[in-house]
Amino acid sequence: QVQLVESGGGLVQAGGSLRLSCTASGRTFSRYVMGWFRQAPGKEREFVAAIRWSGGRTYYADSVKGRFTISRDNAKNTVYLQMNSLKPEDTAVYYCAAEGAISYTGAYFPDYWGQGTQVTVSS
Numbered sequence: 001q002v003q004l005v006e007s008g009g010g011l012v013q014a015g016g017s018l019r020l021s022c023t024a025s026g027r028t029f030s031r032y033v034m035g036w037f038r039q040a041p042g043k044e045r046e047f048v049a050a051i052r053w054s055g056g057r058t059y060y061a062d063s064v065k066g067r068f069t070i071s072r073d074n075a076k077n078t079v080y081l082q083m084n085s086l087k088p089e090d091t092a093v094y095y096c097a098a099e100g101a102i103s104y105t106g107a108y109f110p111d112y113w114g115q116g117t118q119v120t121v122s123s
Contacts, residue, residue: 002026002112004096009117020081022096034079038092050108059106086121
């Protein structure tokens with residue numbers, strides 16, 4: 001099993017920034033891929049970003065390209081999501097995800113999920 005602990009959510013005004021963190025632990029954590037999804041009220045969960053642990057290749061949803069940056073810290077088994085120029089439509093619960101399968105084009109199907117952290121962007 002892999003455990004994921006998220007932090008960094010909160011309330012921010014439009015145009016502001018937040019950084020989410022997610023630390024992975026567990027004997028089966030293979031450091032293959034991690035990412036972020038989000039779910040807004042009344043909507044389905046959607047992909048935000050992912051990063052391959054080896055080589056650091058990154059993938060982004062079109063809606064966040066140029067505003068969000070995913071990165072990793074190998075020593076800490078931690079992935080970050082730096083969110084800049086936030087918009088009210090970014091308001092959602094953000095979920096960290098790990099392992100699973102990711103295609104060359106970035107279609108990501110995780111095996112493990114975090115508990116979620118709320119991000120609220122006010123207009």
